[in-house]
Amino acid sequence: xxxxxxxxxxxxxxxxxxxxxxxxxxxxxxxxxxxxxxxxxxxxxxxxxxxxxxxxxxxxxxxxxxxxxxxxxxxxxxxxxxxxxxxxxxxxxxxxxxxxxxxxxxxxxxxxxxxxxxxxxxxxxxxxxxxxxxxxxxxxxxxxxxxxxxxxxxxxxxxxxxxxxxxxxxxxxxxxxxxxxxxxxxxxxxxxxxxxxxxxxxxxxxxxxxxxxxxxxxxxxxxxxxxxxxxxxxxxxxxxxxxxxxxxxxxxxxxxxxxxxxxxxxxxxxxxxx
Amino acid sequence: xxxxxxxxxxxxxxxxxxxxxxxxxxxxxxxxxxxxxxxxxxxxxxxxxxxxxxxxxxxxxxxxxxxxxxxxxxxxxxxxxxxxxxxxxxxxxxxxxxxxxxxxxxxxxxxxxxxxxxxxxxxxxxxxxxxxxxxxxxxxxxxxxxxxxxxxxxxxxxxxxxxxxxxxxxxxxxxxxxxxxxxxxxxxxxxxxxxxxxxxxxxxxxxxxxxxxxxxxxxxxxxxxxxxxxxxxxxxxxxxxxxxxx
Numbered sequence: 001x002x003x004x005x006x007x008x009x010x011x012x013x014x015x016x017x018x019x020x021x022x023x024x025x026x027x028x029x030x031x032x033x034x035x036x037x038x039x040x041x042x043x044x045x046x047x048x049x050x051x052x053x054x055x056x057x058x059x060x061x062x063x064x065x066x067x068x069x070x071x072x073x074x075x076x077x078x079x080x081x082x083x084x085x086x087x088x089x090x091x092x093x094x095x096x097x098x099x100x101x102x103x104x105x106x107x108x109x110x111x112x113x114x115x116x117x118x119x120x121x122x123x124x125x126x127x128x129x130x131x132x133x134x135x136x137x138x139x140x141x142x143x144x145x146x147x148x149x150x151x152x153x154x155x156x157x158x159x160x161x162x163x164x165x166x167x168x169x170x171x172x173x174x175x176x177x178x179x180x181x182x183x184x185x186x187x188x189x190x191x192x193x194x195x196x197x198x199x200x201x202x203x204x205x206x207x208x209x210x211x212x213x214x215x216x217x218x219x220x221x222x223x224x225x226x227x228x229x230x231x232x233x234x235x236x237x238x239x240x241x242x243x244x245x246x247x248x249x250x251x252x253x254x255x256x257x258x259x260x261x262x263x264x265x266x267x268x269x270x271x272x273x274x
Numbered sequence: 275x276x277x278x279x280x281x282x283x284x285x286x287x288x289x290x291x292x293x294x295x296x297x298x299x300x301x302x303x304x305x306x307x308x309x310x311x312x313x314x315x316x317x318x319x320x321x322x323x324x325x326x327x328x329x330x331x332x333x334x335x336x337x338x339x340x341x342x343x344x345x346x347x348x349x350x351x352x353x354x355x356x357x358x359x360x361x362x363x364x365x366x367x368x369x370x371x372x373x374x375x376x377x378x379x380x381x382x383x384x385x386x387x388x389x390x391x392x393x394x395x396x397x398x399x400x401x402x403x404x405x406x407x408x409x410x411x412x413x414x415x416x417x418x419x420x421x422x423x424x425x426x427x428x429x430x431x432x433x434x435x436x437x438x439x440x441x442x443x444x445x446x447x448x449x450x451x452x453x454x455x456x457x458x459x460x461x462x463x464x465x466x467x468x469x470x471x472x473x474x475x476x477x478x479x480x481x482x483x484x485x486x487x488x489x490x491x492x493x494x495x496x497x498x499x500x501x502x503x504x505x506x507x508x509x510x511x512x513x514x515x516x517x518x519x520x
């Protein structure tokens with residue numbers, strides 16, 4: 001009996017793997033428009049166009065640099081098991097960092113050209129702060145510490161999937177390191193990051209001065225999640241009470257690059273979901 | 275704080291060319307020396323309740339995670355070596371520290387534990403190849419979960435160079451990262467860079483720090499001279515008697 005069960009699970013795993021491979025291949029071979037960046041991603045968020053900060057980062061970059069693109073909400077992962085990823089004609093590129101590098105070369109983007117080497121260095125360091133530190137706090141809050149799992153429920157995940165996802169998030173965050181801290185410590189680390197980002201932005205219009213740069217895409221991608229998509233969290237309270245310049249900053253980028261923001265969010269109504 | 279506290283630092287053990295194999299060990303000890311806080315090292319390889327090293331006992335109380343330890347000691351001894359920085363510079367300091375500890379660190383670990391073809395770690399630690407192979411699989415899995423382990427070796431080196439170039443350009447001709455005086459953040463950055471400077475033999479990481487972005491090499495030497503006059507005594511080198519085995 002046990003052997004039959006094990007064999008059954010093994011067969012299901014192999015079949016699942018083959019279906020996924022077929023789906024991935026069929027997604028890549030689909031008849032997409034030429035000379036248009038095809039962005040493969042999960043789907044709309046309730047209060048931001050995506051619950052993934054990396055999707056917001058990428059789309060903001062595409063909009064900032066007026067690169068034609070089309071979203072495909074197929075929920076198919078890249079070859080690296082992540083999302084978003086892109087196709088551009090015959091090229092397939094995963095990971096937002098490498099996608100932006102590719103687009104910079106392909107479209108000869110010069111948005112960072114006026115920055116000094118020191119400014120570029122500072123921009124790079126803050127990008128890592130938000131993507132390699134603050135991001136893990138966001139994941140821990142949403143998947144583990146938010147008792148209601150508000151955002152994940154609003155995108156339609158049921159209790160069983162949420163239970164599995166919490167286990168997975170705990171494991172991944174433990175491996176990364178931040179998952180070893182307590183809830184109080186995690187919230188403090190998030191708060192510290194937000195405070196430092198707020199102090200650095202100060203009264204500036206954009207992250208590195210009067211003009212937007214590539215760094216703004218990464219910073220906005222992460223910050224918009226905290227400003228609009230961590231409802232009823234201590235971080236949301238801190239931003240509204242203490243770090244209001246983060247709200248002003250996000251509103252500025254949203255008005256400039258996302259005039260259609262409200263059309264792209266579901267507000268929890270999954271009939272609006274893409 | 276009256277200075278009579280007993281501080282025991284639990285850590286991995288002396289490295290052959292740095293006082294620790296872990297950048298967080300070098301970070302913590304550099305801070306303790308900067309703060310002139312007396313401490314005793316116990317190289318017992320015992321992990322903290324969070325499963326990490328280094329950690330300290332402060333009058334018998336466990337304090338873990340190098341950043342939390344420094345915050346704790348700053349509070350106890352009423353000191354802050356970043357206090358002279360502007361609020362904007364403190365933010366930049368935070369950003370560079372996180373870049374080094376949450377991203378560059380993983381490149382160092384991958385070089386050492388996954389991509390090392392010279393078995394340098396085996397030889398330095400005196401572990402057998404099977405154990406080293408097991409550990410390599412464990413690290414690869416963790417790096418994949420963190421994210422950087424999903425990239426190819428060339429992509430990882432590209433990311434690593436990006437970080438080191440940023441640090442080099444920010445440091446520029448300054449003596450320390452934020453001016454003529456070292457600050458708390460220098461302990462963290464030196465901790466990470468020291469591994470690239472001295473303990474990643476034959477790797478691209480070593481090449482970047484020692485040959486391409488040479489102001490980082492000079493910075494490391496400066497920090498070593500200032501806080502570690504006994505550096506050579508704190509490294510096990512090839513001396514079997516000095517090597518700390520777990």
